[in-house]
Amino acid sequence: MVEVNLFDAAFIMSLLAAMLRxxxxxxFTGVGEVIAERAGVVNIGIEGVMLxxxxxxxxxxxxxxxxxxxxxxxxxxxxxxGYVHGVxxxxxxxxxxxxxxxxxxxxxxxTAAWLIVIWGELAAGNSPDVPRIPQIPLPLPGAFSxxxxxxxxxxxxxVASYYVLYKTKFGLRLRSIGENPAAADVAxxxxxxxxxxxxxxxxxxxxxxxxxxxxxxxxxxxRYMTAGRGFIALATVVFSNWNPLLVLVGGLLFGFADxxxxxxxxxxxxxxxxxxxxxxxxxxxxxxxxxxxxRAKPPAAVGRPYEKE
Amino acid sequence: xxxxxxxxxxxxxxxxxDISMLMxxxxxxxxxxxxxxxxVAAAGYSPVVAYGVLLKGAFGxxxxxxxxxxxxxxxxxxxxxxxxxxxxxxxxIGAEGQLFIGAFLAFLxxxxxxxxxxxxxxxxxxxxxxxxxxxxxxxAILKVKRGAHEVVTTIMMNWIGILLTSYLxxxxxxxxTASIPETPIINSSAVLPIIVPRTGLxxxxxxxxxxxxxxxxxxxxxxxxxxxxxxGLNPTAAEYGGIAVSKVWVIGMLISGALCGIGGAGVTLxxxxxxxxxxxxxxxxxxxAVALIGRNNPIGALLAAIFIxxxxxxxxxxxxxxxxxxxxxxxxxxxxxIFAAIPEATxxxxxxxxxxxxxxxx
Numbered sequence: 001m002v003e004v005n006l007f008d009a010a011f012i013m014s015l016l017a018a019m020l021r022x023x024x025x026x027x028f029t030g031v032g033e034v035i036a037e038r039a040g041v042v043n044i045g046i047e048g049v050m051l052x053x054x055x056x057x058x059x060x061x062x063x064x065x066x067x068x069x070x071x072x073x074x075x076x077x078x079x080x081x082g083y084v085h086g087v088x089x090x091x092x093x094x095x096x097x098x099x100x101x102x103x104x105x106x107x108x109x110x111t112a113a114w115l116i117v118i119w120g121e122l123a124a125g126n127s128p129d130v131p132r133i134p135q136i137p138l139p140l141p142g143a144f145s146x147x148x149x150x151x152x153x154x155x156x157x158x159v160a161s162y163y164v165l166y167k168t169k170f171g172l173r174l175r176s177i178g179e180n181p182a183a184a185d186v187a188x189x190x191x192x193x194x195x196x197x198x199x200x201x202x203x204x205x206x207x208x209x210x211x212x213x214x215x216x217x218x219x220x221x222x223r224y225m226t227a228g229r230g231f232i233a234l235a236t237v238v239f240s241n242w243n244p245l246l247v248l249v250g251g252l253l254f255g256f257a258d259x260x261x262x263x264x265x266x267x268x269x270x271x272x273x274x275x276x277x278x279x280x281x282x283x284x285x286x287x288x289x290x291x292x293x294x295r296a297k298p299p300a301a302v303g304r305p306y307e308k309e
Numbered sequence: 310x311x312x313x314x315x316x317x318x319x320x321x322x323x324x325x326x327d328i329s330m331l332m333x334x335x336x337x338x339x340x341x342x343x344x345x346x347x348x349v350a351a352a353g354y355s356p357v358v359a360y361g362v363l364l365k366g367a368f369g370x371x372x373x374x375x376x377x378x379x380x381x382x383x384x385x386x387x388x389x390x391x392x393x394x395x396x397x398x399x400x401x402i403g404a405e406g407q408l409f410i411g412a413f414l415a416f417l418x419x420x421x422x423x424x425x426x427x428x429x430x431x432x433x434x435x436x437x438x439x440x441x442x443x444x445x446x447x448x449a450i451l452k453v454k455r456g457a458h459e460v461v462t463t464i465m466m467n468w469i470g471i472l473l474t475s476y477l478x479x480x481x482x483x484x485x486t487a488s489i490p491e492t493p494i495i496n497s498s499a500v501l502p503i504i505v506p507r508t509g510l511x512x513x514x515x516x517x518x519x520x521x522x523x524x525x526x527x528x529x530x531x532x533x534x535x536x537x538x539x540x541g542l543n544p545t546a547a548e549y550g551g552i553a554v555s556k557v558w559v560i561g562m563l564i565s566g567a568l569c570g571i572g573g574a575g576v577t578l579x580x581x582x583x584x585x586x587x588x589x590x591x592x593x594x595x596x597x598a599v600a601l602i603g604r605n606n607p608i609g610a611l612l613a614a615i616f617i618x619x620x621x622x623x624x625x626x627x628x629x630x631x632x633x634x635x636x637x638x639x640x641x642x643x644x645x646x647i648f649a650a651i652p653e654a655t656x657x658x659x660x661x662x663x664x665x666x667x668x669x670x671x
Contacts, residue, residue: 044460048643084647088647088650088651092651092652093652094650094651094652095650095652096650097400097460098601098646098649098650099646099647099650101402101597101598101601101646102643102644102645102646102647102648102649102650103643103647104643105594105598105639105640105642105643105646106639106640106642106643106644106646106647107643108636108639108640108643109636109637109638109639109640109641109642109643110348110636110637110640110643112634112636112639113352113634113635113636113637113639113640114352115634116634116636117352117353117634121632228464228468231460231461231464231465234460234461235461235465238457238458238461273476273479273480275472275473275475275476275479276472276476278468278472279468279469279472279473282465282468282469283465283469285461285465286447286451286462286465286466286469289451289457289458289461289462290451290455290457290462
């Protein structure tokens with residue numbers, strides 16, 4: 001049994017640092033999904049988009065040695081995935097949930113297979129080490145001596161998204177489409193175009209969240225490495241009542257639960273079943289979506305294809 | 310989805326729609342294989358060889374057909390369960406968790422209790438039904454009482470169910486001599502016997518077939534089935550029509566969970582005769598593909614499950630022969646589902662063919 005003092009300053013610092021690090025992929029993905037759903041398009045394929053983003057970022061970082069270039073390519077992959085979902089959901093009026101399920105399954109299969117195609121049978125579990133995003137040094141001791149630039153970008157993304165959604169004309173138009181597309185159409189808004197933009201922004205942010213997992217948090221691609229984070233992001237969307245700032249709060253909450261879970265396991269020793277600790281974030285998600293905070297109210301027209309009269 | 314048109318018309322019309330839905334599924338499968346072929350070629354393999362080996366591995370001889378049906382068995386049951394849920398408009402992604410709990414309760418009933426086989430087998434299957442339905446009850450209640458979306462809650466229940474059975478196996482029922490985490494073997498009176506020697510095909514396949522016909526009868530001929538379909542088509546109209554929407558919704562979700570639970574029992578009682586930690590390669594998630602390709606029709610789900618089961622058993626053989634990663638098959642499955650999401654695919658294809666004919670005639 002490892003001696004861990006829960007009120008030790010170093011322990012609290014490392015827990016807070018872990019909370020920030022673990023919340024990044026969830027906040028990016030969750031904020032993106034809020035934007036898409038505010039425009040009426042649900043994309044449960046964001047788990048798969050994250051995985052594709054993580055894989056493409058690793059691939060590019062491996063062959064070019066530049067992690068930022070990897071993130072850039074992940075953004076392009078995000079644009080393509082968002083475009084595909086947009087064509088199905090907006091142009092073809094297909095079932096958005098089905099399309100998302102297909103995207104997830106494709107991404108799981110594709111990335112696991114391509115891991116072997118590129119790095120051979122021996123790499124069945126993960127890619128070789130790739131360069132990481134350079135961390136920003138801070139004049140603080142211990143766990144805060146350096147920090148990922150994505151932590152700042154995460155806060156910036158959440159605040160900027162809130163500003164755009166609630167304080168700009170474009171945001172007002174976008175939200176009006178999610179509530180009543182027919183009325184928005186009559187008011188002269190190009191419904192399909194705004195929905196397309198929102199869907200693509202959503203997928204791009206999910207791909208960035210995935211890229212962060214591979215080339216910042218880790219320095220490699222691990223098979224199935226998103227491990228349900230896309231779905232936890234979907235839960236934070238509900239928790240946030242479709243508000244980007246509350247996605248930030250929800251993401252930090254899950255980061256905290258996840259970080260605590262990882263740190264408590266050695267503290268409690270081998271006698272304590274780790275399975276119960278691993279359940280923590282999922283149980284927390286259940287409690288959160290149950291509406292411990294109050295009943296969530298989704299955009300009225302979310303998930304339904306809009307048919308022009 | 311084209312579900313909207315399928316209900317209110319007289320039977321003859323309904324059959325016609327069923328056929329057009331069958332065409333849609335076949336088209337999605339065909340397009341998935343074409344796109345998959347491009348992907349296979351990009352990976353540096355010959356698509357023709359790959360698909361040939363895949364087909365041979367899935368349906369080449371009696372043993373491979375039996376293996377395909379064995380792989381299809383849990384998929385038939387999860388696919389059926391999800392078809393019921395999707396029919397009532399409930400997106401149950403929790404099949405995996407319901408499958409694990411059903412499989413574990415079947416193990417408990419088969420291991421802790423001994424009784425004559427003719428009553429023992431129904432008893433353990435009943436336990437699996439209770440397990441699967443029990444694992445679906447919380448998301449169902451959270452949905453109708455609190456409006457919590459079932460996609461999120463059922464996925465969380467999956468992780469909790471997998472971790473819970475893992476804990477129970479490792480800490481309470483571990484077989485000490487085994488090299489992988491698994492429980493001891495169940496009593497022989499609870500075993501579903503193998504029906505094709507030297508393969509994995511057990512009597513659980515027959516249990517799955519019985520479930521197909523029961524669910525078909527329930528959905529198409531029983532008042533409950535009518536109510537489930539009505540709720541799926543338009544809950545508001547169903548409510549005005551005097552249907553207790555919330556009650557029907559919960560019952561449908563419980564039936565869905567129960568069928569997934571039976572799927573887990575089939576694996577425990579037939580395939581392994583014990584509970585193996587994290588045994589499922591994704592039967593619950595592939596059940597989604599089965600239900601969607603089968604267009605939420607029980608017979609369609611049976612055929613789709615045999616198709617996906619063939620992909621499973623064929624991909625193992627394909628990997629042996631060509632060294633192609635078997636996960637490529639999962640990617641192809643994903644593409645098929647993406648195409649299945651496009652309701653107008655057949656219409657677009659017809660238009661494309663007309664265009665092609667027009668330009669060729671010039």
